[in-house]
Amino acid sequence: MAGRNVLLAPAARRLNRRELGAALALTLIAAIDLTSSASFVTRGFAQTPERIVAAGGVITEVLYALGLQDRLVGVDSTSQFPAEALKDKPNIGYVRALSAEGVLSLKPSLVMAIASAGPPDAISLLNEAGVRLARIPDDTSAEGVVTKIEAIGAVAGAVEPARRLAAQTKARFDELAALRTTLPAKRRVLFVLSLQNGRTLVGGRNSSADAIIELAGGINAAAAVEGYKPMTDEAIIAAAPDAILMMRNSGNHDTATEALFALPAFSQTPAAAHRAHIVMDGLYLLGFGPRTPAAARDLMAALYPNATIPPLKTAAAP
Template identity: 25%
Template sequence: MYKRYKHLSLIIALMIIALSLIGCTNKKTDNGDGLDNSAPNESSLSIEDDFGNKVSFDKAPERIISLAPSNTEILFALGLGDKVVGVTSYDDYPEEVLEVEKIGDFSAINLEKIIELEPDLVIIYGEGNEEENARLKEAGIPVVGFEPESIDEIIDTINKIAKITGKTAEADSLTNSMMEKRDEIVNKVKGSPKVRVFYEIWHDPLMAAGPGSFMDQLIELAGGENIAKDAQDEYPQFDLEQLVERDPEVYLTSADMPEKTPEAMMARPGFENISAIKSGQVYVLDPNIVSRPGPRIIEALEIVAEKIHPEIFK
């Protein structure tokens, strides 16, 4: 679901509503706090994004456009909802965002409308489209992109967005709460037997959440063992023979299409001998929670943990 997801371009169109993500590129390593320490006279409202773009403000932005639901959720969680003047048509949380001006979706944004809204800042997911970014910058609109791939990186993104919007105190409260809840969940499952888990990214061809994906991290933190953890990339194809051989005890996926139900999945040819199918431990999760790298990622962790270890979360 991230920068290394570009090889899934043939299925992105089908998954976009559920996954709420866009194509990506290689990510720049940050120094941990998001600051450009090489510039001693920088404004305190300064960061470097995940792709080397540096922005600095004399005062906190008053008009912000978000081009990804995850970033929108971060802005609202920081108390910046009244500053958000434009979002994509996929943005649906929190409820207040439904009243915000829509400026397109991931496949096509309305640049003219964005410029017309006169934002002080545009926040994108990933590196974005080079031509669109150039047009926005020509119009004098700063653009920053973030592509977190783990809980720690999501927290770092929250802190960076907070730093340029003057919301560092709110970010401290939010991220501390997230980390406390994460630790609480991890401690609950500590010492429990590892449960074999498969997370289905796509069904035709069958694709898994492999090593380096944040779902891989969630499974491990939740006391599971990702049966695709030794794959060659983050989102590998997984053939049926391999799936049956590794025999997951819990089968997870997200609702990327209406017809994907536990019953339909359990009726798939060849699946009948899988332990998760036999026991009925097949779960279709809310994609808006488990697929968005924002503040609700801890809620996603708890959901995954409940499915893997229901005996602990009764």
Template identity: 45%
Template sequence: MFERSRCWLGAVALALCAQVAAADAPRVVALGGDITETVYALDAQQSLVGVDSTSLWPAAARELPNVGYVRQLAAEGVLALRPNLILATHDAGPPPVMAQLREAGVRIELMPATRTPEGVVAKVREIGRALGREAAADAIAHRIETQYAELSKAVAGMKSHPRVLFLMATEGSPKAGGRETAAASAIVLAGGTQIADGFTGYKPVSAEALVALAPDVILLMRERADEVGGVSGVLQLPGVALTPAGKARRIVFVDGQALLGFGPRNAEHELELQRVFAGVQP
């Protein structure tokens, strides 16, 4: 009888331990494509229980429950996933929703805006710390730092820096990326000259203004290549064919999430873009 009681108590203790372990197991919601990328890069995707609608890479992330656009969240949808940790970009919101999530007892780690090599490395390390994956974060950080060092050396060796314009093709006039945008930072980091510096954010650009800007290279997001009809479609946009970029068909589609998200794939894509810029003859 004593032995049976002891076994029963042992089984109960194991069950309670299992329940505690399950309660403590990370249930992570990632808000932001760059955040989700980093979680996968750290091989911590088993902790993910949900992502936002900008989390499109890797493809496996699209199979996870989607809580909506990162800046237009609803607390109910996030809380339904029972997260105990939310990793989010600095602009996740709206603010009242983030406050609701905190009041519900969910730990929230906000990452600062990242548009520099140092910021990318710091973000990887911070997410690694939050997930208990410091060793993996160190390895990724080292790789990224090496790639950025290679990029810096390549940019320093460029004989000229082509005039570059980033376009967000939409219905009507396309929008150009101005100052204080991720596109502007990505262009400069890869050795290009950011020419849309008369305004901040993304603004519609007329055919006349586009011709006057005279870009040597026009960048667009690869994710929208089919939508705009590829290079041929871009050349049909008002003014594009009359620019140096249009005449030389230097219309380049880039991976928007990798390049503009400034996540763990940014450095390698900046290197690819630098090679494009280096090949432009003045």
């Protein structure tokens, strides 16, 4: 029997917020019926899936926030929050380099995969094996994150808890939007993904880095490039970033800062004058799940140290 691959269409995000959860669930059922026998709905989707494999850190994070961790039988290597996920669950490998055989060995009743999961051959093999496969769009907008939470809950059979979590997340995004209106002149931020062999890989427009910088009230200094691309020393100097944003690794932050601003391109930026080097946990910064409003708020506070950036009132992230 052909696989059941559910793609949650971005068009669903245009629905009225209060109607989205129920409409989304109906959309999912309709999509399944279009690609497989109607018996799938009665045998699987209408019932709560008991053995879920998650391919995507944000999916794992949301399932834990919904209290569904006992149904998780496997997670991918980007599932780093909460920390117990990778400790307690089998690791199916990197989200873009999955092994279909490894996933199938866990005998899942449902595989939930972020849209960028792959490789395509592995996804095809899962389909051919008849695995129920739900593809979750990885929208990085505030509205997209809220919809993503509702989508994950709908597929996992937890529509109402997901709706509550989505409403809490939306409230945090609304607070964040209000904070952005209080900021002084916007600062230019350069997100550096890696520095290897003299090549600087940065996050340009339409990247996840671009999205979090915008949410935090900054301007992407690498907006001249698309996605994640190398940037020349001359272009970095011309971009004149006020701050450099990077993901945390195991190295010493102070040493990393000095090494960064010792590089010719970065030594000539406004960021170097103030040693404005912001380092944050990668999944927290770029996960685009329930914690994203808090992550954007923390980035905002680091970008504008002289402004009063209070904690979100809806504070505790799930």
